[in-house]
Amino acid sequence: MNLNHLQYFRVLAKLEHYTQAAEQLSITQPSLSHAISTLEKELGTYLFEKQGRNVRLTKYGRFFLTYVENALDELELGEKKLRELTSQSNGSIDLGFIYTLGAQFVPTLVNDFLKYEAYQNIRFSFGQGNTKQIIQDLKNEKYDLALCSYVENEPDIEFIPITQQELVMIVPPHHPLAKKESIDLKEVSEYPFIFFNKESGIRKLIDALFDEINVQPTIICEVEEDTAVAGLVSVNYGVAIIPRISFLDQFNVKVLPITNPKHERYIYLASVRNKYVSPSVTAFKNFILSHSKTLTENNKK
Structure with missing residues (x-):
């Protein structure tokens, strides 16, 4: 008809x-x-x-x-x-991100983007999860863009590093290691660890740190989300390695910089290759990339 x-x-x-x-x-x-x-x-x-x-x-x-x-x-x-x-000034953006970015990084990023008059009417929809889940949702078009860890063997996904996160060790305030101001991971083999589960993008990096120094950590439990890790450490359930993120100040834990082994933890902007996205999504992606150096500097503070 x-x-x-x-x-x-x-x-x-x-x-x-x-x-x-x-x-x-x-x-x-x-x-x-x-x-x-x-x-x-x-x-x-x-x-x-x-x-x-x-x-x-x-x-x-x-x-x-x-x-x-x-x-x-x-x-x-x-x-x-x-x-x-699909408008650049009135569009909608579906953004997925890992848990560690939810307290400060993503809110600050979105707020800075929306300060521009041309983008003030753009709406966001947010979703959180582990990297594996987020990448699958990105491929299924649940998200336009994602902020997560790098994943190998994903040829259809473009990963662009945009910022770094420092990894630290957290221990209960009365733990023997709490007397220290920094930590060499060779010193921690005798203590029980709370680990991120294997679905988490950061797990592979933490495993690699212990492999590098030939230490086999004692893992007493695995969890998915950062606040659960910090909460368990605060009640003396174990110790943990976690990104240094702002909400750690809200938990009763001692934060120890890791001096050995040296490491680099990157956060990536992920998107599906050769896929059409709206002008508003393109504008936000370009904003993130143009501010990636500033994001890294701010995240180290």
């Missing part, structure tokens, strides 16, 4: 005059007559009947008009919403 024919039908039903309807539609009267005739043949019934020099809807035309108006209204609303979603 021709969409233009439905639009012509709606206008003619409102004006009930071929000449006036044709003028409003900016088409010729014969073109309008042909369109209505074609629509009637397709539907197998007459939609209009003559009334003097005018026309009026038939019983079947009135019935059909209700559905046409609803359908065209929905299409127009969908077009409006789509333009808003």
